[in-house]
Amino acid sequence: MTAQLILEASGVGKRFGGFVALENIDLTVATGERLGLIGPNGSGKSTLVNCLSGTLHHDSGNIVFDGRPIDGVPAYQRTRLGLARSFQLPKPFRSLSLIDNLRIPLLYTVNARHGAHLAGAAIQERCRGLLADVGLADKALHLPRDLTQVEMRKLELARAVASAPRLLFADEAMAGLSPSEVEEILAVLFRLNEQGITIVLIEHIMRAVMSFSTRLVVLVAGQKIADGSPQEAIRNPEVERAYLGE
Amino acid sequence: MGSTKFWIVSFIVAVGFLVLTRWLIGNEYYFFAAYQVLQFIVLATAWNILGGYTGYTNFGTGAFFAVGAYTAVVLHKTTSLPLPVMMLAGGVMSGIVGFGMGYLTLRLKGVFFAIATLALAIVAQTLIVNWDFVGGSRGIYVIRPQYAPISGSYIQYLYSLMLALTWISVAIARSIERSTLGLGFNAIRDDEQAAEAAGVPTLRLKLISTTLSGALMGMSGAPLPYYVTYLDPASSFNLSYAVNSVAMPLIGGMTSWVGPVIGAILLGTIQQLATVTISSALNLLIVGVLLIVFVVIAPNGIVGLVQSRRRARRR
Numbered sequence: 387m388t389a390q391l392i393l394e395a396s397g398v399g400k401r402f403g404g405f406v407a408l409e410n411i412d413l414t415v416a417t418g419e420r421l422g423l424i425g426p427n428g429s430g431k432s433t434l435v436n437c438l439s440g441t442l443h444h445d446s447g448n449i450v451f452d453g454r455p456i457d458g459v460p461a462y463q464r465t466r467l468g469l470a471r472s473f474q475l476p477k478p479f480r481s482l483s484l485i486d487n488l489r490i491p492l493l494y495t496v497n498a499r500h501g502a503h504l505a506g507a508a509i510q511e512r513c514r515g516l517l518a519d520v521g522l523a524d525k526a527l528h529l530p531r532d533l534t535q536v537e538m539r540k541l542e543l544a545r546a547v548a549s550a551p552r553l554l555f556a557d558e559a560m561a562g563l564s565p566s567e568v569e570e571i572l573a574v575l576f577r578l579n580e581q582g583i584t585i586v587l588i589e590h591i592m593r594a595v596m597s598f599s600t601r602l603v604v605l606v607a608g609q610k611i612a613d614g615s616p617q618e619a620i621r622n623p624e625v626e627r628a629y630l631g632e
Numbered sequence: 633m634g635s636t637k638f639w640i641v642s643f644i645v646a647v648g649f650l651v652l653t654r655w656l657i658g659n660e661y662y663f664f665a666a667y668q669v670l671q672f673i674v675l676a677t678a679w680n681i682l683g684g685y686t687g688y689t690n691f692g693t694g695a696f697f698a699v700g701a702y703t704a705v706v707l708h709k710t711t712s713l714p715l716p717v718m719m720l721a722g723g724v725m726s727g728i729v730g731f732g733m734g735y736l737t738l739r740l741k742g743v744f745f746a747i748a749t750l751a752l753a754i755v756a757q758t759l760i761v762n763w764d765f766v767g768g769s770r771g772i773y774v775i776r777p778q779y780a781p782i783s784g785s786y787i788q789y790l791y792s793l794m795l796a797l798t799w800i801s802v803a804i805a806r807s808i809e810r811s812t813l814g815l816g817f818n819a820i821r822d823d824e825q826a827a828e829a830a831g832v833p834t835l836r837l838k839l840i841s842t843t844l845s846g847a848l849m850g851m852s853g854a855p856l857p858y859y860v861t862y863l864d865p866a867s868s869f870n871l872s873y874a875v876n877s878v879a880m881p882l883i884g885g886m887t888s889w890v891g892p893v894i895g896a897i898l899l900g901t902i903q904q905l906a907t908v909t910i911s912s913a914l915n916l917l918i919v920g921v922l923l924i925v926f927v928v929i930a931p932n933g934i935v936g937l938v939q940s941r942r943r944a945r946r947r
Contacts, residue, residue, distance in 0.1 A: 441828070460828070462829075473826065473829070478822075490815050491830040494833075495831035549830065549831055
């Protein structure tokens with residue numbers, strides 16, 4: 387691989403008591419890439435995302451983001467460095483309007499970086515822009531409880547993007563959505579990628595993963611069993627066995 | 633209204649209120665009663681910074697309040713500092729206790745945090761009960777200075793100080809509410825993981841919240857020895873402080889600085905009236921009944937009720 391690496395994880399392991407959730411995972415993500423991360427339920431996808439984004443602390447291995455080791459760096463600092471995530475179950479700030487939901491990452495990440503201080507009006511404008519990007523502009527002053535499920539997912543993505551990340555983990559952003567809604571979210575993700583954000587898509591909906599990803603990583607029972615082009619990866623006998631049984 | 637403007641306007645209101653009351657009211661009792669109500673505004677506002685904005689329920693108000701009061705007792709016995717300095721010292725001590733509590737209970741959430749704060753109150757009370765220098769369980773008499781440093785009686789002086797502290801507390805709460813810090817607090821209240829993922833340093837903000845909330849409670853407790861002139865652990869650590877400082881923001885509304893103020897004025901005044909006309913034994917009963925009524929009919933307090941009415945009308 388000749389492209390520059392934005393994320394390099396080697397030998398990442400995580401246990402919960404006696405249960406090994408992740409074992410010796412090596413994962414690299416190239417700048418600008420669209421990586422799909424798949425695996426059956428309980429295979430460790432979300433745990434991996436949690437370890438990489440700092441929500442959980444990994445027990446072993448090293449994670450390097452943008453040439454800088456980030457083991458032990460708290461989650462909020464990883465976000466400031468440019469590593470953002472969305473949550474599998476949307477976690478909006480329920481008591482705050484949509485626009486305030488986006489103001490928080492802007493104030494706490496973009497403004498916390500050196501030489502990027504935005505004034506109140508600029509922040510307001512950026513929030514409106516972000517909401518418009520995901521088609522929520524007319525609900526800016528609503529509370530999250532007024533949103534539909536698909537709108538909630540869009541808010542979740544918009545909030546992750548508001549921190550102006552370089553790498554985004556989209557953790558099951560489409561689970562439970564209808565096919566047309568999946569298309570909507572995919573369109574948003576493609577647009578973000580065009581804007582230069584590297585995206586790791588964790589997803590169950592194979593159609594979406596296959597059309598989105600330029601590379602596929604497959605996790606089964608806490609181990610990486612395939613890593614390569616999507617067509618190659620799903621034809622891998624081990625992957626077939628994991629998904630379809632023997 | 634910007635924060636600076638609010639500080640100025642509220643200062644003018646407070647001074648105006650002070651002049652007006654001192655000019656119009658002759659009866660000492662009213663100052664005695666108003667002191668209580670103001671003290672509850674400070675406690676409720678301080679509680680709300682942690683409980684309302686940040687979402688951590690503190691049942692240890694009595695401990696922070698008493699730490700302030702006993703700091704004043706120690707200073708009274710060892711120095712001859714003026715009362716405003718003692719209030720600052722009480723605030724610093726309670727702020728330290730708040731910081732320590734925040735640090736020790738960082739991993740606790742919800743009901744577990746609430747229980748830990750209750751435990752803190754009991755630990756602090758046990759320490760004071762066994763500390764002879766400040767009177768132990770017998771309590772201690774504190775002789776007021778004969779003259780107040782400003783014109784008027786000593787109770788009027790205490791009232792003026794508490795009014796000043798009320799102004800400061802409310803203005804601080806209002807400033808936080810509209811600030812980046814306040815948004816960060818709200819993010820923690822709504823979802824701590826999401827807050828962290830949005831770049832909010834949750835650990836640091838929680839410590840700021842516990843420290844600030846504790847410090848304001850301590851400052852409001854410092855004049856207590858001079859107010860009651862006899863201080864004992866059973867009354868200074870009284871559970872009614874914790875119950876009231878939870879009930880007042882709940883009844884007034886926890887999302888805005890106005891809520892605790894309204895709640896404290898309402899509950900504080902009712903309790904004063906009940907004490908005079910019926911019996912002080914009724915106070916907690918009144919708080920309890922009102923709390924149940926509000927939880928059922930207006931779970932977001934008076935402010936919440938007004939806000940949802942307004943929102944409904946706009947649509």
